[in-house]
Amino acid sequence: MVQSRAHPFMPNSAAAGKAALLGELGLTGTEPLFAQIPAAHRLQALPDLPPALTSEVELSRHLNALLDRNRPAGDGLSFLGGGIWQHHVPAVVDEIVGRAEFLTPVWGTPSSDFGRNQVWWEFTSQLGALLGLELVGLPVYSWGAAAGHAFRMAARLTGRTRIILPAAISPERLAVIEGYAHSADPAMRLELVPAPCDATGRLDLAAVAALADANTAAIYYENPAYLGGLETGAAELAAIAARVGAETIAGVDPISLGVIAPPGELGVDIAVGTIQTLGVHMHAGGGLGGFIATRDDARYAAEYPTLLNSLTTTVDGELAFGLMLFHQSSYGSRELGKDWTGNSTYLWAVAAATYMALLGPAGFAEIGHLILARTRFAGETLAGVNGVKVAETGGVFRELLLDFSASGRSVAAVNRALLERHGIFGGIEITPNRALFAFTECHTEADIVRLADALREVLS
Amino acid sequence: MSLRRYHAARWDEPLIHQIGAPGRRGQHFPLASSAGLVPAGLQRTSPPDLPELSEPEVLNHFLRLSQETMGMIGVSLFGTCTMKYNPRVGEQAARRLAGVHPAQPAETMQGLLAAVHGLDLMLRSLSGMDRFTFQAAGGADAAWTQAVITRAYHAARGQGTSRTKIITSLQSHPCNPATAATAGFEVITLPLGETGYPSLDMLKAALGPDTAALMINNPDDMGVYNPEIMEWVRLVKEAGALAFYDHANFNGVMTKIRARDLGFDACMFMLHKTFGVSKGGGGPAVGAYGCTAELAPFMPGPLVVEDGGAYRLETPPQQAAKVREYLGNLQQVFKAYAWTRAMGAEGLAEASDLSVLLNNYMEKRLLTLRCVTRSHPEQTSPRLEMTRYSLGTLFEDTGISAVDVQNRMADFGIDAFWLSHEPWIVPQPFTPEAGEMWSREDIDYWIDVLAHVIDEAYRDPETVRSAPHNQVVAKLSDRDINDPANWATTWAAWQRKQG
Numbered sequence: 001m002v003q004s005r006a007h008p009f010m011p012n013s014a015a016a017g018k019a020a021l022l023g024e025l026g027l028t029g030t031e032p033l034f035a036q037i038p039a040a041h042r043l044q045a046l047p048d049l050p051p052a053l054t055s056e057v058e059l060s061r062h063l064n065a066l067l068d069r070n071r072p073a074g075d076g077l078s079f080l081g082g083g084i085w086q087h088h089v090p091a092v093v094d095e096i097v098g099r100a101e102f103l104t105p106v107w108g109t110p111s112s113d114f115g116r117n118q119v120w121w122e123f124t125s126q127l128g129a130l131l132g133l134e135l136v137g138l139p140v141y142s143w144g145a146a147a148g149h150a151f152r153m154a155a156r157l158t159g160r161t162r163i164i165l166p167a168a169i170s171p172e173r174l175a176v177i178e179g180y181a182h183s184a185d186p187a188m189r190l191e192l193v194p195a196p197c198d199a200t201g202r203l204d205l206a207a208v209a210a211l212a213d214a215n216t217a218a219i220y221y222e223n224p225a226y227l228g229g230l231e232t233g234a235a236e237l238a239a240i241a242a243r244v245g246a247e248t249i250a251g252v253d254p255i256s257l258g259v260i261a262p263p264g265e266l267g268v269d270i271a272v273g274t275i276q277t278l279g280v281h282m283h284a285g286g287g288l289g290g291f292i293a294t295r296d297d298a299r300y301a302a303e304y305p306t307l308l309n310s311l312t313t314t315v316d317g318e319l320a321f322g323l324m325l326f327h328q329s330s331y332g333s334r335e336l337g338k339d340w341t342g343n344s345t346y347l348w349a350v351a352a353a354t355y356m357a358l359l360g361p362a363g364f365a366e367i368g369h370l371i372l373a374r375t376r377f378a379g380e381t382l383a384g385v386n387g388v389k390v391a392e393t394g395g396v397f398r399e400l401l402l403d404f405s406a407s408g409r410s411v412a413a414v415n416r417a418l419l420e421r422h423g424i425f426g427g428i429e430i431t432p433n434r435a436l437f438a439f440t441e442c443h444t445e446a447d448i449v450r451l452a453d454a455l456r457e458v459l460s
Numbered sequence: 461m462s463l464r465r466y467h468a469a470r471w472d473e474p475l476i477h478q479i480g481a482p483g484r485r486g487q488h489f490p491l492a493s494s495a496g497l498v499p500a501g502l503q504r505t506s507p508p509d510l511p512e513l514s515e516p517e518v519l520n521h522f523l524r525l526s527q528e529t530m531g532m533i534g535v536s537l538f539g540t541c542t543m544k545y546n547p548r549v550g551e552q553a554a555r556r557l558a559g560v561h562p563a564q565p566a567e568t569m570q571g572l573l574a575a576v577h578g579l580d581l582m583l584r585s586l587s588g589m590d591r592f593t594f595q596a597a598g599g600a601d602a603a604w605t606q607a608v609i610t611r612a613y614h615a616a617r618g619q620g621t622s623r624t625k626i627i628t629s630l631q632s633h634p635c636n637p638a639t640a641a642t643a644g645f646e647v648i649t650l651p652l653g654e655t656g657y658p659s660l661d662m663l664k665a666a667l668g669p670d671t672a673a674l675m676i677n678n679p680d681d682m683g684v685y686n687p688e689i690m691e692w693v694r695l696v697k698e699a700g701a702l703a704f705y706d707h708a709n710f711n712g713v714m715t716k717i718r719a720r721d722l723g724f725d726a727c728m729f730m731l732h733k734t735f736g737v738s739k740g741g742g743g744p745a746v747g748a749y750g751c752t753a754e755l756a757p758f759m760p761g762p763l764v765v766e767d768g769g770a771y772r773l774e775t776p777p778q779q780a781a782k783v784r785e786y787l788g789n790l791q792q793v794f795k796a797y798a799w800t801r802a803m804g805a806e807g808l809a810e811a812s813d814l815s816v817l818l819n820n821y822m823e824k825r826l827l828t829l830r831c832v833t834r835s836h837p838e839q840t841s842p843r844l845e846m847t848r849y850s851l852g853t854l855f856e857d858t859g860i861s862a863v864d865v866q867n868r869m870a871d872f873g874i875d876a877f878w879l880s881h882e883p884w885i886v887p888q889p890f891t892p893e894a895g896e897m898w899s900r901e902d903i904d905y906w907i908d909v910l911a912h913v914i915d916e917a918y919r920d921p922e923t924v925r926s927a928p929h930n931q932v933v934a935k936l937s938d939r940d941i942n943d944p945a946n947w948a949t950t951w952a953a954w955q956r957k958q959g
Contacts, residue, residue: 007803010814012818012899018817034716034842036685036844037716041687046805048585049585049804050804052803059549067572070568070569084562092486099523105543108530109866109870109928111931113530114528114933134950141597142784178781185624285788286557288784289744298944308949311948312939315934335647337638340604342601345744346741347741347743348740353522359487359510360486360511415565
């Protein structure tokens, strides 16, 4: 069909040019080019779609009218966290991820993609420094995907199927992990064994020790835990795993690692976690990205499902970058590869590389101290509100479990009132009476006082 | 046509760990004390070995690295990935979603949910399916969605342990067999017949009461359409299995065919390929997965439901498993909505027509070049949006490989073509995909460069073999980075191994 006007996205839709192209093939229309498709397969009429908005001025108005109907939590005062968080994204990061050379392409040659490959390498390199681990894969979809792959790595490494993990875990993350753990083949199923946790999500070490057995492939913990607690049992958990010949897998948030001991120093075999906190906006959930890292050991390297970007050299002896162990990926070996890979969250590797370079060691220390201090201030301030019980105010990072039971109010009612009467987004509901509130460097002490005052009014 | 005097920017930019100086800062945060707040034994005792840089140094470092990346500023006909214009109006508008938290109440993101639902409706029209989810974070993740739904569907019917096999073809994308195997299925890969697709007899021999699903693309990466596909689907369903359509190559058949009309139970579209969403160098991406009402209860939720002009979220009753946290990469879904609204049904039909027209125009010119042949010469009908070519003769004559040609073409501002997924069907394959975004002049230039490089391969093979010459760096050495003593994904590993 020749449109009356050429479409702005399609240079060859100009009538004369299209006719000339058809003429090169001895045609007057495109229909003969679809001869492979039997007539019975063909749609007889155009599908019913809304009218095209080919003018940018109209489309832009339409899109912005839709966007006006949103009220982004991050544009106001919000305490939502629980797996994706509002952290500050430096302006430089936004500029770099918006560069067309990074934003729009997919794949070139090692030479034509040189700059992008260097950025990717600086992502794994800096992340490795934060983690204290020397082998880091290119990113995966999310923390949940990373944990799922890591559990499967552990199962292949040990020939076992039991995974011990905290009962207090993000339900979103767990739902993803369950998909990776399940199998159509009963013999291949991973058994996810939840171990009890305290009120901040830290594992009950005695319970873990009792659950760990000769079929345990891995012990998984999170630091900080889902409910905010710093895992004081990290070293003991690695020791329990070692005793039964299991792998120790830790889920960490790298934004904490300027102040918290890195997994590489805590006896962790496989570290996983998020990269969203390293300079990526929440994007309604589209900001997620995950990573897998280990010691630089061939035994672990052989189980990575991710692409691995190695420093290497050119024929001239200059430094360059190439994919290592490509043959073990699904691109190289189809169903015989390690799980699968594909498009991932590589643009967020660019964001995270830029973010880590901006912060440096001092920036990571400062932001870590600040988040700890804000969390403590929030805990102390909110503990002074009648009807609010704070699970614990020390040894927690970023998140506090608030219990409204004494007030007789549900989380849903509290959150609704906070939003409607005070314009504040409350926390994630954990149970009908308990909610997880997140405090980051984006909050001032005044913001926290405002929350406390709002809660006093709501609970009064 | 004279070839461009392209040369990549060459900044000799050091690695990030090699620049900066002690004490420099790129970001400050308000100072605060956390004394006593980290439990004993959990404090970091030595700072991470990160570079110390000021803000302008960081900006310039990464700007230089962006300039050392060809991106899509050259001509990129990377086959199977459907290189497409990413409308900047969508990119610009989607920035207003940056601060949306996925767990905020549905009432506070009605505009976003309206766009998600709007795209769902448009994809239903384009496929005939009853419902779409956008949770899958890429095409492979959509294949994974199919694998987990297959698992749950048969389990719910009491056939979870008996339906153990998933059938695919040698020309399917590796993610299909790989996700099927990860989900615990045995994979049966059908070889191709002379026509470029497996024969019905091969399918019949593979089908049985143990078949769980068929995962197939059509047209395939060679532009070949299986005209027996309806009979395939009929047989698969007759055997009690599910039929999944990997619509990676939808660009050439948009508005021409619908997966549901062909009988399929489910299909997926890649919004970062066919629907104008930026690729980000490999994500964040979206595999939009659509299926029939029969499979919808197993879809990963929550899904967006419209109720009298308002939108709410609903989790399907028998949700198989989530394939990604929350609702997926919704900023990308929003961009796809924007692109599809800009195109309309007529624009999609036009894009499809043009992508096939341009591919055939390319093919006509390419087949006049010395030693360019195409796969399956028996298949004489015009190919759809791609054609699989071979440089086997060139390799035999000169020792110049497809990779050498790819490297040399980059010297003239042409970014990599796609060779082929594993396994190769023809020797020294290459697979350009013209799409609808490139002008005829761009396509002609691409062909002129290839013609020049082939000519050069006969005249002066060493220049091609040693290419690239106009890039940031020369080609990679034969250093074995599969050797643990050599590989290094981090500065720490590199320093340790280099001594």
